[in-house]
Amino acid sequence: xxxxxxxxxxxxxxxxxxxxxxxxxxxxxxxxxxxxxxxxxxxxxxxxxxxxxxxxxxxxxxxxxxxxxxxxxxxxxxxxxxxxxxxxxxxxxxxxxxxxxxxxxxxxxxxxxxxxxxxxxxxxxxxxxxxxxxxxxxxxxxxxxxxxxxxxxxxxxxxxxxxxxxxxxxxxxxxxxxxxxxxxxxxxxxxxxxxxxxxxxxxxxxxxxxxxxxxxxxxxxxxxxxxxxxxxxxxxxxxxxxxxxxxxxxxxxxxxxxxxxxxxxxxxxxxxxxxxxxxxxxxxxxxxxxxxxxxxxxxxxxxxxxxxxxxxxxxxxxxxxxxxxxxxxxxxxxxxxxxxxxxxxxxxxxxxxxxxxxxxxxxxxxxx
Ligand SMILES: [Zn+2]
Ligand SMILES: [Zn+2]
Numbered sequence: 001x002x003x004x005x006x007x008x009x010x011x012x013x014x015x016x017x018x019x020x021x022x023x024x025x026x027x028x029x030x031x032x033x034x035x036x037x038x039x040x041x042x043x044x045x046x047x048x049x050x051x052x053x054x055x056x057x058x059x060x061x062x063x064x065x066x067x068x069x070x071x072x073x074x075x076x077x078x079x080x081x082x083x084x085x086x087x088x089x090x091x092x093x094x095x096x097x098x099x100x101x102x103x104x105x106x107x108x109x110x111x112x113x114x115x116x117x118x119x120x121x122x123x124x125x126x127x128x129x130x131x132x133x134x135x136x137x138x139x140x141x142x143x144x145x146x147x148x149x150x151x152x153x154x155x156x157x158x159x160x161x162x163x164x165x166x167x168x169x170x171x172x173x174x175x176x177x178x179x180x181x182x183x184x185x186x187x188x189x190x191x192x193x194x195x196x197x198x199x200x201x202x203x204x205x206x207x208x209x210x211x212x213x214x215x216x217x218x219x220x221x222x223x224x225x226x227x228x229x230x231x232x233x234x235x236x237x238x239x240x241x242x243x244x245x246x247x248x249x250x251x252x253x254x255x256x257x258x259x260x261x262x263x264x265x266x267x268x269x270x271x272x273x274x275x276x277x278x279x280x281x282x283x284x285x286x287x288x289x290x291x292x293x294x295x296x297x298x299x300x301x302x303x304x305x306x307x308x309x310x311x312x313x314x315x316x317x318x319x320x321x322x323x324x325x326x327x328x329x330x331x332x333x334x335x336x337x338x339x340x341x342x343x344x345x346x347x348x349x350x351x352x353x354x355x356x357x358x359x360x361x362x363x364x365x366x367x368x
Contacts, residue, residue, distance in 0.1 A: 004140030007349045008128050010062045012050025016349045021133040029146025030077035037163040038137030039068035040356040040364045048353055059125035066137025067099035067123040068167040070159050084149045094153040096162050098317045099123045101148045115314040140368050149317035154328040161336050165323040172199040173323055174315035179282035181259045183207030188248055188257045188276050191264035192220035194339050194363050197227045199261045201334050204228035212251055226335050241272040248276040263287045267295035283309040343367045
């Protein structure tokens with residue numbers, strides 16, 4: 001019998017309710033995770049508001065939100081003995097895992113496109129009023145479904161650092177992998193929130209010669225410099241998009257960037273970002289997840305300069321393993337701890353969401 005609390009989510013606009021539940025047992029192949037930390041990510045906020053409908057993904061209510069989480073193994077279901085890299089798992093092992101599970105058998109999975117798996121399911125979708133109850137990160141426990149990919153967290157990497165690995169960090173790592181960003185290239189990162197800061201650091205780690213961060217908030221830009229940005233473009237100083245494009249051209253020997261990563265989440269960033277690209281430039285589109293918002297753009301510029309735009313939603317599960325390696329390699333070289341400063345107890349989750357919405361913190365975390 002496993003007893004614990006969940007923060008029940010009844011629907012957009014309704015406050016979370018802390019509820020005690022008890023789970024008789026876990027099934028074969030499942031892993032009971034004692035959640036040690038769950039961040040509040042943009043998509044949790046969107047779900048809370050209703051701008052991202054979990055029902056659109058087959059989600060049911062009530063549920064438990066939270067997907068950017070880490071924890072320790074509390075119990076192993078029958079047949080589970082090791083993580084997805086073959087390392088032995090035991091009670092107490094610290095683990096990270098993608099927030100979604102797939103079948104690993106269908107055409108999409110076998111093509112290395114697991115996020116397109118028709119059997120994909122994820123945290124935050126299942127009902128919280130029946131077993132296994134622990135269906136999202138905002139609770140004492142989370143039941144990792146059978147067949148889930150799971151990785152041991154390296155000793156050198158704290159829970160605080162690892163908690164962002166299964167969403168924000170893996171997301172931008174996958175984005176840069178998708179466009180083969182390589183050694184000596186120039187990279188622009190539009191937006192210096194958590195995703196943008198990771199993008200700056202990962203681009204440098206992948207050998208970028210020049211990384212330019214674009215944002216309108218000075219504190220974020222200063223942080224981007226600490227994460228490795230070589231140049232900062234402050235939107236509050238250079239207010240006209242065309243002047244910002246000129247600035248990027250000037251910083252890239254008149255060529256334009258090889259790669260631009262969009263993590264602002266506003267459609268207007270796209271036209272500007274495409275203009276910042278040089279010949280054969282690759283545009284990584286991650287931020288715009290609000291359906292129905294559109295933008296005008298001139299396709300001839302796209303054609304004449306042989307550009308590519310890649311939409312990136314979710315990531316291959318194995319990217320998370322590399323994200324943990326990245327953290328192990330860079331935890332003492334980057335100010336990563338500045339990404340997860342504010343923590344809230346589970347019972348203060350309503351306050352945490354309000355604070356996250358008002359952007360009082362770069363990122364807020366629930367620590368049950
Ligand atoms: Zn997320
Ligand atoms: Zn599949």
